[in-house]
Amino acid sequence: MKLCQVLGIVALGVASFVIGILIGRFAITPDLPGWLKSMSSDGEPKYRSELQKEIQADKIEQNLRYFSSKPHIAGSTQDEDVLASHIYQTWQSSLHGAKIYNYTVLLSYPNSTDPNYVAIVSSDGVESDVSEKVEKILSADQNDPTVVNPFNAYSPAGVIVGNPVYVNYGAVEDFHYLTRNLSMNLTGTVAIARYGKIFRGDKVKNGQTFGCAGMILYSDPADYVAGDLDRVFPDDWWLPGTGAQRGTVLNTDGDPLTPFYPATKSAFFLDEKDINLPLIPVTPIGYNDAEKYLSKMAGNEAPGSWKGKLNLIYRVGPGFAPPLEERKLKLYVKSYNVKRTIRNVIGIIEGQYEADRYVVLGNHRDAWVFGAIDPSSGTATMMELSRAMSRMLERGWRPRRSILFCSWGAEEYGLIGSTEWIEEMGKVLGPRTVAYLNVDLSLAGNSTLRALATPILHKLLFEAAKKVENPNPEEVKAGRKTVFDTWVANMPSSNNPSIPRVGDLGSGSDYSAFLQILGISAADVRYTYDQKYALSSYPMYHSVYETMDLVSRLMDRGFKYHQAVARLWGEMALRLSDDVILSLDCVQYAVTMLRIISDVEEAYGPLLHSKSITPDSVKEAAKEFEAAAQALHRRAENVNKVNPLEVRKINDQLMLLERAFVDPLGVAGNLLYSCISERSACILPCFLNLHIY
Known part of the structure; x- marks a missing residue:
């Protein structure tokens, strides 16, 4: 063999050896370290399955029995000491810790020894047809000395005597009908408005604007009783004529004395005279009492859309018909405002790898009376969910990111607890919170799921609902085995009937400050009533009849x-x-944005064009946003999960997408509403009727 042949063979062997080493080094991936493998893997599916099994209906029932056993209005000993302490101690012992945040805020209460009422009064001061000053006790569980009589929070005290006028729902167009179509002068009148359609605070503000001296609010059976009026609670879940709806009439969120700042002990507090509180006295009554006044009124017959379900001819007034034409309606309100301490309780499960990223779950704790539906059905559910997660912690589970459980104080007065916490902790929460998941109440009915959410959470909502067994055996028999199946059957989206309708978030619960101030993606879920009923809310809303008996006997047997x-x-x-x-689905955000622009153009196109305004620029920007969202979605699908920096980068882009719509100057100058993407399903701001609490 020639020397050159030998050298060739040796060279080939060396090359083969080197190539083999390179193949072994680069083609065969070594095992990842245990911590990195765990860090780059999704949570084990078994834990999600375990959580579903661990959540027990009977424990939720026990929780609700405890939380709704006594009235617990904000600022009371029962709410701020007994219940808040119970939640704190539970989370402190079962989770990774808990913390209480105290705030001193302005609250409002009726005078327990001098209750509010309404009456017909003669010129010499003789009263007749006096309204019930307390709600009639219909079952033993309502008979508690700490029940707060019906009132509207932040109404000023006062005694008003004037001609009654019926103003339908108290919307601006209702007042325009009276003042423009009928040329009615409303100055000094006492308005009677029915609950529904718009926030009660807007009704009062409108009445004040049009010159009314006072307002009476009542729940017309057309809006709260779908069945017969002779079959109401306690025989059925419909509101009885003696039920009155409490609620705030304040038109701002958070403590009114410390706007934009937390009401901590070192805060500067404004004087009451310097804040925008309601100026006219207001009180709620039941529809039995409302019938006494409406049936005696003079004036034109009300339009068809103004007519409720009471057995009378609805007339608009002003004044009473003969023989009572010389008599007036008297409104007697002795409510008062006072500073009280409220408490937020925060429970913590610390994340294993991304402890500085928070998934926040919340529910408010305070109720106007017993609150077995609002909010305690949600409180009972949250406490069981936290218990179930604590059991999983004992078995070795640990979330990748931190989970915070939040029990808010004074939500009913205007989202005070959650708003104050955002004002105090916003600099920490803004860049770190993944999403806020709210359950104001778990049960407004037993027909189907109802969800509100920012578009980025829609897909997750659908996927989660498909994992939950249907609680209705009749629905299961019909082939609808999951919560999703019944949801899409009852509430199909008008744009795509293969998915359920998801509502838009306004300012109706504690998600408001998270979304509207910080731009944090949010959702709110509950079970609700059959949509064939044209109700303003579930019938017993904010009444004394919202008790454990109502829920366990008429709404959710077995929980x-x-x-x-x-x-x-x-x-x-x-x-x-x-x-x-x-x-988080950024593409759905873009799809929703384009749909909203199309809806606005369809509804207001002629008006916009008449003002030489075209939507071309915003449509072009939305198209660019859609392309960017699709690109981000592709990158998220293909990211190298082993690279923690790449994972963090993509996640931060997804998490912070909602913040891109936060205007630091506020929408239309309102600093409490800074996220322009969620104004009543419209990119354009709308501040009417954002509240429903």
């Missing part, structure tokens, strides 16, 4: 619907806390 809400809430929380790449 399976509460359990379904807890399971859905938990599934969403685990996906957001355990998935390596956040389950």
Whole structure:
């Protein structure tokens, strides 16, 4: 063999050896370290399955019995000491810790020894047809000395005597009908308005604007009784004629004495005379009492759309018909404002890898009376969900990201607890919070799920609902095995009937400050009533009859619907806390934005064009946003999960997308509403009727 041949063979062998080493080095991936493998993997599916099984209906029932056993209005010993302390101690012992945040805020109460009332009064001061000063006790569980009599929070005290006038729902167009179509002068009148359609505070503000001296609010059976008026509670779940709806009439969120700043002990507090409180006395009454006044009124017959379900001819006034034409309507209000301390309780499960990223779950604790539906059905559910997660912690589970449980104080007075916390902790929460998942109440009915959410959470809502067993056996028999199946059957989207309708978030619950101030993606879920009923809300809303008996006997025997809400809430929380790449759908955000622009153009196109305004620029910007969202979605799908920096980068882009719509100057100058993407399903701001609490 020639020397050159030998050298060739040796060279070939060396080359083969080197190539083999290179192949072994680069083609065969070594095992990842255990911590990195765990860090780059989604949470184990078994834990989500375990959570579904761990959530127990009977424990939710026990929780509700405890939380709704006594009235617990904000600022009371029962709410701020007994219940808040119970929640704190539970979370402190079962989770990774808990903390209480105290705020001193302005609250409002009726005078317990001098209750509010309405009456017909003669010129010499003789009263007749005096309204009930307390709600009639219909079952033993309502008979508690700490029940707060019906009132509207932040109404000024006063005694008003004037001609009654019926103003329908008290909307601006209702007042325009009276003043423009009928040329009625409303100065000094006492307006009678029915609850529904718009926020009660807007009714009062409108009455004040049009010159009314006072306002009476009542729940017309047309809006709260779908059945016969002779079959109401306690025989059925419809509102009885003696029920009165409490509620705030303040038109701002948070403590009115410390706007934009937390009401801590070192805060500067404004004087009451310097803040925008309601100026006219207001009180609620039941529809039995309302019938006494409406049936005696003079004036034109009300339009068809103004007519309720009471057995009378609805007339608009002003004044009473003969023989009572010389008599007036008297409104007697002795409510007062006072500073009280409220408490937020925060429970903490610390994340294993991204402890500085928070998935926040919340429910308010305070109720106008017993609150077995609002809010305690949600409180009972949250406490069971936190218990179930604590059991999983004992078995070795640990979320990737931190989970915070929040029990808010004084929500009913205007989202005070949650707003004050955002004002105090916003600099920390803004850049770190993945999403806020709210359950104001778990159960407004037992027909189907109802969800509100920012578009980025829609897909997660659908996927979670598909994982939860249907609590209704009749629906299961019909082939609808999951919560999603019944939801889409009852509430199909008008744009795509293969998915359910998801409502838009306004300012109706504690998600408001998270979304409207900080731009944090949010959702609110509950079970609700059959949509064939044209109700303003569930019938017993904010009345003394909202008790454990109502829920356990007439709404959710076995507490399976509460359990379904807890399971859905938990599934969403685990996906957001355990998935390596956040389950946030940026493409749906773009789709929703384009739809909204199209809707605005269809509804207001002629008006815009008449003002030489075209939507071309905003449509072009939305198209660019859609392309960017699709690109981000592709990158998120293909990201290298082993690279923690790449994962963090993508997740931060997804998480902070909502913040891109926050205007630091506020929408239309309102600093409490800074997120322009969620104004009543419209990019254009709308401040009417944002509240429903």
